[in-house]
Amino acid sequence: MKNRILLLCTLLCVFLFKEAGAAPELKYVDGTTLTQINKVHPTTKPYSRLEVAKYPDLSKTVRKYYSHSTGVALVFRTDSRTLAARWTTVGNKASTHYSALAQQGMDLYIKQDGKWVFAGIARPQHGDTHAATIVKNMPEGMKECLLYLPLFDEVKSLEIGIDDNAHIEAAENPFRHKIVVIGSSITHGVGAGRPGMAYPAQLERGTGFEFVNLGASGQCKMEQFFAHVAADCETDAFLFDSFSNPSAQMINERLEAFVKTIREAHPDTPLIFLQTEVRESRNFDEKIRKFEDDKRAASEAGMKKLLKTDRNIYFINPGMPLGDDHEATVDGVHPSDLGYARMLEEIQPKIVKILKKYDIR
């Protein structure tokens, strides 16, 4: 009788384990054994986007944000029919205007007929210890995989799960050149449905060029420490979303010095500035409307001056066109996936055209 109960319990456990989605026959490999892309240098904390210790003048908030895995992706090849992940985060406070999936989750793309095709998400749990099956029942054969890490948290550990009889290996970086993007929450990815929908990640898949995401939500007011980070980057071009966070006065006071510091390190590197969006939060708020109009006017005036003296500086204006139905933001400020799509439709060809002049193609 005892044996029967034991057998029944064992069978029940096996059944429940299978139903829970994480098949028991998976084996896990450490994420650090795979290739990391979209970074300017290796980091001590394995999945951070920047080695923040190199920049002692960073503000506390930017230091925290640059420890996030924002924009970082793993690339690997595997013949597994299942892909899963176990990961831990440090516990950034949950947001109210974007999802936990964007904050602490991941999304996977697999190459198909030369294109990166969405394959699945790694859905986070509440808390900081996460486990998820990303995709299963895949056809046999080798797959080239691109896994975007969380946008708004620091990843402490990450393991990739594959079928017990399968192989996994680091792949070469599939993207050419390197473009560093420095910007606001819009670059950081607020409003994107999942990590791979942040606009630098979309630009990467759309152009084939590597984009490094150095967006810092609410922070990018052209302080000198951002210029110091930029000066230190080895990159083929810069893209700046630097007019979203500062006031008109800050733009007037800081833009020239910001560019000067970068130009001392990178005399000829193309610097592409995006005009900020026309915020939907201004639709009825006259104070925001004035603040935003002044800001965009200051950007225009500042850029006009710079464009006269430096032929490797570019200004894309409008830099974040969101359409005219007022429906493409999540909260009046941050584009939704609809807003990012509208923005990219307009600016991606312009960015590609500029980069082509520098043989970035």
Added chain:
Amino acid sequence: MKNRILLLCTLLCVFLFKEAGAAPELKYVDGTTLTQINKVHPTTKPYSRLEVAKYPDLSKTVRKYYSHSTGVALVFRTDSRTLAARWTTVGNKASTHYSALAQQGMDLYIKQDGKWVFAGIARPQHGDTHAATIVKNMPEGMKECLLYLPLFDEVKSLEIGIDDNAHIEAAENPFRHKIVVIGSSITHGVGAGRPGMAYPAQLERGTGFEFVNLGASGQCKMEQFFAHVAADCETDAFLFDSFSNPSAQMINERLEAFVKTIREAHPDTPLIFLQTEVRESRNFDEKIRKFEDDKRAASEAGMKKLLKTDRNIYFINPGMPLGDDHEATVDGVHPSDLGYARMLEEIQPKIVKILKKYDIR
């Protein structure tokens, strides 16, 4: 000295109170004194979309979901320059693939030149007691307002804050006719950035017709209790997203009986069925691919049969076209705001064309 400290403390309090966004000079009115739209009948719980007690055969989950304020909106007129809200929810578990803003938050539209224009969000707090300034610094004059309530929680209480010297009054329902939408999470609004972006709410603003949202995430498998709810609705037309949740077998077994029950109560009312989407979760998962292909084939076969015998039944196929870049869902299943926009671009004109035949214009 004591008096000075008291004065300083008072000034500090006033300053902090002002900075917190909720201006102290607001007065609050109970939301139940304003007009509620997008419901088929009044409810005992003031902000629920349906009187669930009327339908004893509802499943426990659907009973819970139909107590949500999904799709419900308040309409009112006010000359206030500020709009704020204080509200409480019952504490639905936070999701991981959509935001708290969609779950427990609200969004406001104001009529401008005959169009509903996004004006602001009521951002929820963590927990169940929420307070937010929705928009401030508005121009003077009367405004016609449309406030969408939370998509995935039950609203227990709701107060609207206006300037102390302002007036607020219930407005007449600005939408004509009534169309009841019964469906899955896609109708419920999973993946929408905020309540007003759920597709029935978008259809409402886009067509001028009132849409009642009876989407129930993961639940709509054409059980008879959904047909009983539909039979009981006084409505000019039905829109069904009833092929997203069931299996092919369920469609084969239940579609005819589902329609039969509705037809007994509504012999000639137009019944518009939307084919379900081609899920992005099928891109690499062969098992999901087969399940979904079978499901869509069963819908097509079932609808073909019904269309032969009932000239007031319509089938929009594809009913949820999401484009061909595989980028328009949040998680492989639920459209993002991008997916909903693509879907509506195709199906809204078709729905309008069908309704026109019934003088719904």
